[in-house]
Amino acid sequence: MKKKLLKTAICTALTVAFAVPAFANPFADVPTKHWAYDAVNKLAATGIVSGYGDGTFKGDKTLTRYEMAQIVASAMGKVSTVDQKVIVDKLASEFATELNSLGVKVDGIQKQLDNQIKFSGEARVQYDNNTEDTSYRFRLGATGKINEDTKLNARLTTADADGIDKTSLDNFGSPSIDRFNIETKLGAVDTVLGKQDLKLGQGLLYNSYEVDGAAITGAKAKLGGLTVAYDNSGDTSVQAAEYQNQLFGTNVAADYLKIDNIGTANEYAALSTDVSVFGKKVGAEYVRNVSQKANAYRVGTDILGARVSYINFDANALPEQSGFNFAGTTSTGFGNSSQKDKGLQVTYGRDLAKNVNLELDYKNLDVAGNQTKATVNVKF
Numbered sequence: 001m002k003k004k005l006l007k008t009a010i011c012t013a014l015t016v017a018f019a020v021p022a023f024a025n026p027f028a029d030v031p032t033k034h035w036a037y038d039a040v041n042k043l044a045a046t047g048i049v050s051g052y053g054d055g056t057f058k059g060d061k062t063l064t065r066y067e068m069a070q071i072v073a074s075a076m077g078k079v080s081t082v083d084q085k086v087i088v089d090k091l092a093s094e095f096a097t098e099l100n101s102l103g104v105k106v107d108g109i110q111k112q113l114d115n116q117i118k119f120s121g122e123a124r125v126q127y128d129n130n131t132e133d134t135s136y137r138f139r140l141g142a143t144g145k146i147n148e149d150t151k152l153n154a155r156l157t158t159a160d161a162d163g164i165d166k167t168s169l170d171n172f173g174s175p176s177i178d179r180f181n182i183e184t185k186l187g188a189v190d191t192v193l194g195k196q197d198l199k200l201g202q203g204l205l206y207n208s209y210e211v212d213g214a215a216i217t218g219a220k221a222k223l224g225g226l227t228v229a230y231d232n233s234g235d236t237s238v239q240a241a242e243y244q245n246q247l248f249g250t251n252v253a254a255d256y257l258k259i260d261n262i263g264t265a266n267e268y269a270a271l272s273t274d275v276s277v278f279g280k281k282v283g284a285e286y287v288r289n290v291s292q293k294a295n296a297y298r299v300g301t302d303i304l305g306a307r308v309s310y311i312n313f314d315a316n317a318l319p320e321q322s323g324f325n326f327a328g329t330t331s332t333g334f335g336n337s338s339q340k341d342k343g344l345q346v347t348y349g350r351d352l353a354k355n356v357n358l359e360l361d362y363k364n365l366d367v368a369g370n371q372t373k374a375t376v377n378v379k380f
Contacts, residue, residue, distance in 0.1 A: 027057035048074040069098035117144040123378045130371040135160040155179035190222040201272035204285040207323030214321040266291045292316040312342040335368040
């Protein structure tokens with residue numbers, strides 16, 4: 001396989017796409033007005049290509065497989081996104097023999113990536129017909145590997161803002177670090193220390209992924225099917241345990257949760273499972289507030305691409321951290337956990353484009369009434 005070096009430079013520049021300062025005309029034979037100047041310049045700035053000893057690039061020179069392997073080897077240590085990794089992985093697979101001859105192990109790509117700080121982001125626009133508000137939120141996450149068994153996770157987030165004029169944008173407030181934790185292994189135990197997410201069962205009992213402000217600041221440990229979590233960092237303390245296992249070929253999760261808010265404690269027990277009914281997979285969740293002797297359950301299945309669920313809960317059966325998203329837990333909450341209620345929830349998700357997703361959420365409860373939320377998430 002032979003290619004022109006210049007064409008390879010263009011392809012690799014577009015593949016890696018580093019945002020780096022440009023050098024001033026790094027090669028004597030690549031004039032600033034050449035159509036490929038910017039791409040070659042970027043490759044040289046990142047150290048992927050270095051040209052020849054006489055200061056030339058020789059863009060018309062036929063490229064050997066070993067020369068291409070050297071370019072790929074340089075690019076292997078530079079990639080920083082998933083898309084870049086996919087393309088460089090393909091190149092590394094094509095030139096694996098040459099790379100091995102040069103002493104570069106293809107398996108090292110993942111190791112080099114794991115040793116880098118990885119960034120990911122999310123921008124969200126959400127409309128809620130219940131409040132007639134459109135809100136905006138931005139999040140930026142970072143993960144850095146400390147050693148083979150330990151990594152650091154952090155996330156910067158803005159608060160929701162209504163509208164996009166200057167006054168409403170001021171409502172974003174100062175960005176805050178809403179996740180900051182260390183994942184590590186202590187023997188056979190997977191441990192997370194710091195501010196982190198917690199989800200129990202299928203989320204009806206507790207789900208900080210769905211409810212802003214429900215993250216715990218403490219410790220979580222997992223050994224086999226058993227997970228325990230503890231947070232005693234503020235006025236509200238949280239103790240939780242979950243055991244997951246297979247029962248008659250079906251995944252079952254049993255949960256315990258205790259929430260103590262300034263001396264007022266509530267204890268919860270929950271069961272959740274997925275069962276097959278007439279060939280359809282049905283998710284079922286049951287929660288009991290042992291302290292209040294109140295019950296809640298939700299049953300749902302997929303119909304025509306949408307998730308259709310029926311929920312029924314007694315007053316005080318569910319905590320505000322429930323994944324059902326009660327009023328008061330977020331700016332777009334719905335319903336009231338202190339009231340008995342029941343009704344339907346329908347959720348539908350669709351990818352509009354790569355890394356762009358639309359989600360529609362419709363609720364119809366006897367007491368709370370109707371709510372429709374439309375959310376567009378952009379991930380990068």
